[in-house]
Amino acid sequence: MLVSEVFRLQVAKLHLGRPTMRASQQDFENALNQVKLLKKDPGNEVKLRLYALYKQATEGPCNMPKPGMLDFVNKAKWDAWNALGSLPKETARQNYVDLVSSLSSSSEAPSQGKRGADEKARESKDILVTSEDGITKITFNRPTKKNAISFQMYRDIILALKNASTDNTVMAVFTGTGDYYCSGNDLTNFTSATGGIEEAASNGAVLLRDFVNSFIDFPKPLVAVVNGPAVGISVTLLGLFDAVFASDRATFHTPFSQLGQSPEACSSYTFPKMMGSAKAAEMLLFGKKLTAREAWAQGLVTEVFPESTFETEVWTRLKTYAKLPPNAMRISKELIRKNEKEKLYAVNAEECTTLQARWLSEECMNAIMSFVSRKPKL
Numbered sequence: 001m002l003v004s005e006v007f008r009l010q011v012a013k014l015h016l017g018r019p020t021m022r023a024s025q026q027d028f029e030n031a032l033n034q035v036k037l038l039k040k041d042p043g044n045e046v047k048l049r050l051y052a053l054y055k056q057a058t059e060g061p062c063n064m065p066k067p068g069m070l071d072f073v074n075k076a077k078w079d080a081w082n083a084l085g086s087l088p089k090e091t092a093r094q095n096y097v098d099l100v101s102s103l104s105s106s107s108e109a110p111s112q113g114k115r116g117a118d119e120k121a122r123e124s125k126d127i128l129v130t131s132e133d134g135i136t137k138i139t140f141n142r143p144t145k146k147n148a149i150s151f152q153m154y155r156d157i158i159l160a161l162k163n164a165s166t167d168n169t170v171m172a173v174f175t176g177t178g179d180y181y182c183s184g185n186d187l188t189n190f191t192s193a194t195g196g197i198e199e200a201a202s203n204g205a206v207l208l209r210d211f212v213n214s215f216i217d218f219p220k221p222l223v224a225v226v227n228g229p230a231v232g233i234s235v236t237l238l239g240l241f242d243a244v245f246a247s248d249r250a251t252f253h254t255p256f257s258q259l260g261q262s263p264e265a266c267s268s269y270t271f272p273k274m275m276g277s278a279k280a281a282e283m284l285l286f287g288k289k290l291t292a293r294e295a296w297a298q299g300l301v302t303e304v305f306p307e308s309t310f311e312t313e314v315w316t317r318l319k320t321y322a323k324l325p326p327n328a329m330r331i332s333k334e335l336i337r338k339n340e341k342e343k344l345y346a347v348n349a350e351e352c353t354t355l356q357a358r359w360l361s362e363e364c365m366n367a368i369m370s371f372v373s374r375k376p377k378l
């Protein structure tokens with residue numbers, strides 16, 4: 001039997017999961033009513049956020065002339081709306097619904113002991129999300145599989161970023177549990193699905209597009225604390241981060257050709273732009289694995305730290321950054337990202353379409369089958 005036939009049979013068992021949910025107009029209207037029933041005043045910062053998301057969801061990007069410096073209230077409202085840049089109406093509507101829902105549940109939730117407004121935790125098995133000291137920490141937490149990303153983990157991360165974009169934390173930080181940062185896409189995602197392989201690939205492409213868009217759209221500083229080796233999509237995503245701090249134990253590997261696949265997470269655009277086309281080709285075409293220092297030399301990593309002091313030095317630094325004025329950081333990030341956004345959406349869409357076809361190719365099926373049928377270690 002051909003490997004591709006074996007693969008098809010295995011894929012017949014695959015269940016890819018649903019594409020991300022989007023808030024309907026009805027959800028949005030319910031949220032508008034719910035906001036009037038809040039028991040507690042959510043505070044000015046949140047009210048401004050609600051105002052901005054409402055305007056963005058109903059009118060699109062800020063279209064009003066900027067109020068004068070002394071018109072404090074209208075200036076603050078204008079700043080909040082304008083900071084959303086070109087956030088799509090649909091995303092703003094979803095963020096509004098999520099924010100209201102988090103406000104409603106927090107005003108109803110029983111007291112959580114020492115967890116207060118600036119410290120809360122949301123649990124998910126393989127993705128840990130905690131908020132402390134103004135930082136949302138998102139941890140790949142599947143060390144027995146080197147933190148490989150399952151379909152559920154993609155969905156958990158989309159949700160975590162959505163929540164972090166509107167909560168009261170100042171930045172989001174990704175890191176990994178155990179010796180790896182992340183070993184990339186879980187290569188068994190496609191071999192344990194139900195339904196047809198074409199359907200699985202099509203759903204995978206939708207999920208990937210939404211996942212990468214949630215990084216493109218994230219409005220606050222986004223930092224990676226790369227504690228160990230990083231593979232595949234966990235590397236390519238770094239091109240969408242604002243800072244990457246790496247342990248000198250970390251490596252950066254994108255073995256797409258070896259897997260019969262193609263680059264994702266906008267790396268076909270961000271990597272050549274960042275490191276030049278020759279160095280980008282070494283990684284994306286030939287799968288050259290970079291050390292942390294090589295990745296720093298190519299501009300993929302901001303700073304490399306010795307493993308022995310990595311955690312202490314990096315988290316001390318991040319806690320200091322998290323005390324900087326949040327609106328200034330958000331607005332600066334918006335300025336940096338603004339002119340690139342449409343390009344990034346387009347690159348992401350094209351990469352997903354290309355990958356969808358790659359997943360159905362003989363080259364890719366052979367590579368995945370050879371990984372899943374490796375001999376177990378003694």
Ligand SMILES: CCCCC/C=C/C(=O)SCCNC(=O)CCNC(=O)[C@H](O)C(C)(C)COP(=O)(O)OP(=O)(O)OC[C@H]1O[C@@H](n2cnc3c(N)ncnc32)[C@H](O)[C@@H]1OP(=O)(O)O
Pocket residue numbers: 144145146148149183184185186187188204205207208231232233234255256259261264377
């Ligand atoms: C829908 C969205 C799609 C997005 C497109 C994304 C593409 C990519 O990310 S491509 C990159 C995919 N990743 C890989 O190719 C890495 C595959 N893994 C490995 O090469 C190795 O496991 C390793 C180098 C990461 C680690 O090697 P080693 O130290 O020898 O450890 P083991 O191989 O024994 O791994 C322990 C355990 O973890 C499982 N595992 C590791 N990585 C993955 C993975 N990516 N997917 C699934 N499972 C993985 C490995 O199978 C072992 O499991 P057990 O045998 O059950 O102990």
